[in-house]
Amino acid sequence: xxxxxxxxxxxxxxxxxxxxxxxxxxxxxxxxxxxxxxxxxxxxxxxxxxxxxxxxxxxxxxxxxxxxxxxxxxxxxxxxxxxxxxxxxxxxxxxxxxxxxxxxxxxxxxxxxxxxxxxxxxxxxxxxxxxxxxxxxxxxxxxxxxxxxxxxxxxxxxxxxxxxxxxxxxxxxxxxxxxxxxxxxxxxxxxxxxxxxxxxxxxxxxxxxxxxxxxxxxxxxxxxxxxxxxxxxxxxxxxxxxxxxxxxxxxxxxxxxxxxxxxxxxxxxxxxxxxxxxxxxxxxxxxxxxxxxxxxxxxxxxxxxxxxxxx
Amino acid sequence: xxxxxxxxxxxxxxxxxxxxxxxxxxxxxxxxxxxxxxxxxxxxxxxxxxxxxxxxxxxxxxxxxxxxxxxxxxxxxxxxxxxxxxxxxxxxxxxxxxxxxxxxxxxxxxxxxxxxxxxxxxxxxxxxxxxxxxxxxxxxxxxxxxxxxxxxxxxxxxxxxxxxxxxxxxxxxxxxxxxxxxxxxxxxxxxxxxxxxxxxxxxxxxxxxxxxxxxxxxxxxxxxxxxxxxxxxxxxxxxxxxxxxxxxxxxxxxxxxxxxxxxxxxxxxxxxxxxxxxxxxxxxxxxxxxxxxxxxxxxxxxxxxxxxxxxxxxxxxxxxxxxxxxxxxxxxxxxxxxxxxxxxxxxxxxxxxxxxxxxxxxxxxxxxxxxxxxxxxxxxxxxxxxxxxxxxxxxxxxxxxxxxxxxxxxxxxxxxxxxxxxxxxxxxxxxxxxxxxxxxxxxxxxxxxxxxxxxxxxxxxxxxxxxxxxxxxxxxxxxxxxxxxxxxxxxxxxxxxxxxxxxxxxxxxxxxxxxxxxxxxxxxxxxxxxxxxxxxxxxxxxxxxxxxxxxxxxxxxxxxxxxxxxxxxxxxxxxxxxxxxxxxxxxxxxxxxxxxxxxxxxxxxxxxxxxxxxxxxxxxxxxxxxxxxxx
Numbered sequence: 001x002x003x004x005x006x007x008x009x010x011x012x013x014x015x016x017x018x019x020x021x022x023x024x025x026x027x028x029x030x031x032x033x034x035x036x037x038x039x040x041x042x043x044x045x046x047x048x049x050x051x052x053x054x055x056x057x058x059x060x061x062x063x064x065x066x067x068x069x070x071x072x073x074x075x076x077x078x079x080x081x082x083x084x085x086x087x088x089x090x091x092x093x094x095x096x097x098x099x100x101x102x103x104x105x106x107x108x109x110x111x112x113x114x115x116x117x118x119x120x121x122x123x124x125x126x127x128x129x130x131x132x133x134x135x136x137x138x139x140x141x142x143x144x145x146x147x148x149x150x151x152x153x154x155x156x157x158x159x160x161x162x163x164x165x166x167x168x169x170x171x172x173x174x175x176x177x178x179x180x181x182x183x184x185x186x187x188x189x190x191x192x193x194x195x196x197x198x199x200x201x202x203x204x205x206x207x208x209x210x211x212x213x214x215x216x217x218x219x220x221x222x223x224x225x226x227x228x229x230x231x232x233x234x235x236x237x238x239x240x241x242x243x244x245x246x247x248x249x250x251x252x253x254x255x256x257x258x259x260x261x262x263x264x265x266x267x268x269x270x271x272x273x274x275x276x277x278x279x280x281x282x283x284x285x286x287x288x289x290x291x292x293x294x295x296x297x298x299x300x301x302x303x304x305x306x307x308x309x310x311x
Numbered sequence: 312x313x314x315x316x317x318x319x320x321x322x323x324x325x326x327x328x329x330x331x332x333x334x335x336x337x338x339x340x341x342x343x344x345x346x347x348x349x350x351x352x353x354x355x356x357x358x359x360x361x362x363x364x365x366x367x368x369x370x371x372x373x374x375x376x377x378x379x380x381x382x383x384x385x386x387x388x389x390x391x392x393x394x395x396x397x398x399x400x401x402x403x404x405x406x407x408x409x410x411x412x413x414x415x416x417x418x419x420x421x422x423x424x425x426x427x428x429x430x431x432x433x434x435x436x437x438x439x440x441x442x443x444x445x446x447x448x449x450x451x452x453x454x455x456x457x458x459x460x461x462x463x464x465x466x467x468x469x470x471x472x473x474x475x476x477x478x479x480x481x482x483x484x485x486x487x488x489x490x491x492x493x494x495x496x497x498x499x500x501x502x503x504x505x506x507x508x509x510x511x512x513x514x515x516x517x518x519x520x521x522x523x524x525x526x527x528x529x530x531x532x533x534x535x536x537x538x539x540x541x542x543x544x545x546x547x548x549x550x551x552x553x554x555x556x557x558x559x560x561x562x563x564x565x566x567x568x569x570x571x572x573x574x575x576x577x578x579x580x581x582x583x584x585x586x587x588x589x590x591x592x593x594x595x596x597x598x599x600x601x602x603x604x605x606x607x608x609x610x611x612x613x614x615x616x617x618x619x620x621x622x623x624x625x626x627x628x629x630x631x632x633x634x635x636x637x638x639x640x641x642x643x644x645x646x647x648x649x650x651x652x653x654x655x656x657x658x659x660x661x662x663x664x665x666x667x668x669x670x671x672x673x674x675x676x677x678x679x680x681x682x683x684x685x686x687x688x689x690x691x692x693x694x695x696x697x698x699x700x701x702x703x704x705x706x707x708x709x710x711x712x713x714x715x716x717x718x719x720x721x722x723x724x725x726x727x728x729x730x731x732x733x734x735x736x737x738x739x740x741x742x743x744x745x746x747x748x749x750x751x752x753x754x755x756x757x758x759x760x761x762x763x764x765x766x767x768x769x770x771x772x773x774x775x776x777x778x779x780x781x782x783x784x785x786x787x788x789x790x791x792x793x794x795x796x797x798x799x800x801x802x803x804x805x806x807x808x809x810x811x812x813x814x815x816x817x818x819x820x821x822x823x824x825x826x827x828x829x830x831x832x833x834x835x836x837x838x839x840x841x842x843x844x845x846x847x848x849x850x851x852x853x854x855x856x857x858x859x860x861x862x863x864x865x866x867x868x869x870x871x872x873x874x875x876x877x878x879x880x881x882x883x884x885x886x887x888x889x890x891x892x893x894x895x896x897x898x899x900x901x902x903x904x905x906x907x908x909x910x911x912x913x914x915x916x917x918x919x920x921x922x923x924x925x926x927x928x929x930x931x932x933x934x935x936x937x938x939x940x941x942x
Contacts, residue, residue: 022778068769082591085555090599090759091599092581093595093603293722307544311532311535
């Protein structure tokens, strides 16, 4: 019998199962966009058919990092910027787990930028939700990597001289195989995109626009928004890197001009995930490595396998 | 010269195959029944530059390099020659001969490759004159020509080995056997011809030296291994099936050995973007139920202090390896030092705890790595194996039966689904993974994917189900529980039949030497020599750094009048730790320190001890003596 009977369970799943029956109350501010992420994620899980027991949510630090406290599943609330390496290894160790990682714009595009680039490059089968509110919230309102150029804050009193990070372009250039942008104010689309992202076998990156009513009052509440899939102006093939790149560039530029473009920007369903590549190479066994520790299978000894080389 | 111990040094350019040649040489001597020990010296560059390996061999146990050496095979640095005029490396080609002469013992043997060293080079270093003064026996041979004639120039290493075999009276068949095993086809044929031809040529010399290596015998089959091999194999035998890392000398050895073998053992090896990621991946894999490790050397380990603290706070088992080299910063990448002790003990914020082991030799490297995995998973605490470039790189023979152990795939304090169903849950259905009450501080964990085991692992302070909590009572209870683990680890280690600490010398000796890590066996050899010379000395080699083996060290220190702490750093870090842990002995402990990038030789410890009890500094300027407080 499997050591992980929670994995692959086939039954009706109710989104309320993902609400923890325990304190704490969310510490997010009233009107915070983060509530939108939580709601969309809870809504998506029954659709993708994964239970709390077979889901591992790895988060970083900050307001976004608290998602794992308010979402019922196995959780790992890690440290600033490091959610992705933790999530990657968990997925390699046990590919049966549904592994979702989440963090903020400072967390994911700043301190964790290196991990973001390499996780995308390797195309790990992980869904990565970045709460993008263009501000550091929990540390009380400093300029973040996605804050607009000229943004004034206590740490940038003369205004930021830096161009903001272009998250989707960065993601595409790095190798992510599913890239979307959605917004907390757009619950229907957010849930739809999350379902696609979780079902996608590869690195799915969602730049999730979340308003910060406390520290980023200037920031638009991301309405009105345009869904690029419904827009006549944006007819592009989400499977074509060049067209996707152009659409992303447009969307990322116009965000700072007050126009919010959301939707699916890139989707390559054919690229095998890193885990699949490794298993195909014979580099990683077919059976989840984590499963072995609970079985009664044979364990190789170095004395039998390797010592001859030294005699 | 009648010394029956061979201390053979092969010198050449980096990238010329010095390392592999010396390994084969050592293996052949081992197979002939001798005990062997190798010592590597190499520069921080890929090709060219003076490098050497020493092989010490005798018909009795050898567990340290010797004092100096008595046989030099100088091959020349092929990368010192430039295809164009105006060599890249200037006058370095003569270094393999010139650089080594200062340490060559009186009456030593020299074979040098005349194909590389021209007459004016030899004249410049006054080889003839110095040989007369020192009683050296010099045998020039054109090894390069010999190699070219029967094969390729690079095979001059083989020629050098053949010549050595003849000059020390060793049956060439041991070396032929290795060539036949390691090679095939034309390459093998060429090497065999070169080996035999060089053997013949050298046999024709009129021998003026009498260095003869005996044939020994071993009771059991032997294996030639490095400290890095021992650590990696212990990890595999401990059921480690995940490693993540980033290359950094000298940790790269362990990382490479694991990466090359893990897939054959059904495991996963990941080379990742940086050391923070490396340790975080190991953490993720361990959280997901796979025994995992990561590691680095000083600079890379510095980056791991974040995930290290996270492992402690989330109580995720994690084994890290720290291979010390000379620092600070990037320091001297290929040189040895023991100066990361405090870094490893104290890095990471808060009252963060970890268990630190510092093996003293090959056997301890294997034993303690197994202990490190067992403790990490039984106590859900990060454990660190702290060793150095010397121990990682040196090779020694060890009985094959030493490694004949049962694997240990236990995940320690981890529940099965059946056990989870019987364990305490919060009324919400969440598993109480971080309960306050366990006596030894360890609350058993579940693994993601297990039915009914849901909890939150958080780097923030958290309550019994893992939710963030700043409640003062909960905080204190969680801190107390986590800190209890170290007491129980110490109790468990103290209760074992075999202590990790090693005593050497007469139990009632007047003076003590205290030593940790890779300098243990060197100091033990020095103790034997000191006692033979009429001193009254014993030593204690300490291999558990944290929790500190307080009782054992205290007993040792109480039993001696004075004690010299021998370590390879400039600030006496282990002496400081000992005083801190024991809360006294400032008056009794002095330090013999070396921090020039080279390990102690036994004779240096003898010199250091003798001068220290006279109240002076060691004669050799590469060491420093720091007296006890008040002296």
